[in-house]
Amino acid sequence: MTFSSDDKIKQLQLLELEALKEIKKITDDNGITFFLRGGSVMGAVKYEGFVPWDDDVDIAIPRPHYEKFIKLMKENLSEKFWIASYSNDFESFCYFPRIFLREDVRKQNGISKNNLLGLCLIDCLPLDAAPKSRLSLIFYKIRVLYLRAIASTFTLNNEETVKTKKPIVYKVVKLLKVLRLNSKETQNQVYDKLDDIYKSNIYQDSEIIGTVTGSLSFKELFNSKVWGDGVKVPFEDTEMLIPEHFDTYLKKLYGQNYATEEPDYKKSHQEDRVH
Incomplete structure (x- = not known):
């Protein structure tokens, strides 16, 4: 059938x-x-x-x-x-x-x-909660984007992963891999660093929360009242x-x-x- x-x-x-x-x-x-x-x-x-x-x-x-x-x-x-x-x-x-x-x-x-x-x-x-101040939020986003890109280098040849990435993102990740910026850590160790960042802000006290680990990243941050x-x-x-x-x-x-x-x-x- x-x-x-x-x-x-x-x-x-x-x-x-x-x-x-x-x-x-x-x-x-x-x-x-x-x-x-x-x-x-x-x-x-x-x-x-x-x-x-x-x-x-x-x-x-x-x-x-x-x-x-x-x-x-x-x-x-x-x-x-x-x-x-x-x-x-x-x-x-x-x-x-x-x-x-x-x-x-x-x-x-x-x-x-x-x-x-x-x-x-x-x-x-x-x-997760995000930093309250604008300056802290900028540094937070830079660190997250960099580590997410490094984590992506480990699955760059995975067809499923490639399909979800925009061409410019794919090129950046590929460059990071060519430069061997992922050579000192495993993918899980990079995830550990991301985990520390994601949970570093106190959820209960935050005015901004969201699923920043998702595909839309920082677009998924909202006022906690939402x-x-x-x-x-x-x-x-x-x-x-x-x-x-x-x-x-x-x-x-x-x-x-x-x-x-x-x-x-x-x-x-x-x-x-x-x-």
Whole structure:
């Protein structure tokens, strides 16, 4: 039987929803909060679930709960899912942890990989504080950008990574690799330095927070009131927490007309699957 692209996306969305609900059960039982992030917020607001043509889920965990979250996922996920995290001395090729479908389950279901490690279902990003002063914020951004570029040199030949980078960013990273500026450290050691920077600002006292480890980087920084305590909204057959002022959040990330406009090219991550 041949499955259409829509069938494959729906199959993946169902797996992601199952993993998302499992994560929610574990975090609820342990007093941890997480938010939907990025396009997943868009899906919740516009479609009460997944964006129909997309197969990507992102969540944001406030930094005070972040390390506990990773530990809980490692210890409590069912045998169907697993968490890849560099902080567990694992070569995950990514700073933030990701929830994967176990390989035996993936193969049994005949689903293609979307990552070198297998089938990634959910990206789990920390929700971090940024410096308050303008000067400190400038230095913060410079340090983060440099270390992120250095970390990228280790996966420069990874096709999946290359696809996500703008041409100018790719050229900069390639230059850093040619200059061997990554020769004294491993990728995980660079991630350790980034981790120290990300968690160096006190979350509870900060006026600016965001998922700066995400693809939109500093564009994802907001006044802490935008996130607030969050608001629960329908998401498929369950409820999920999204930023309290989600309209402000979505307008900044996706434009003033996000609620009425749709992209001309509706591209899913399924189209980039590797086998």
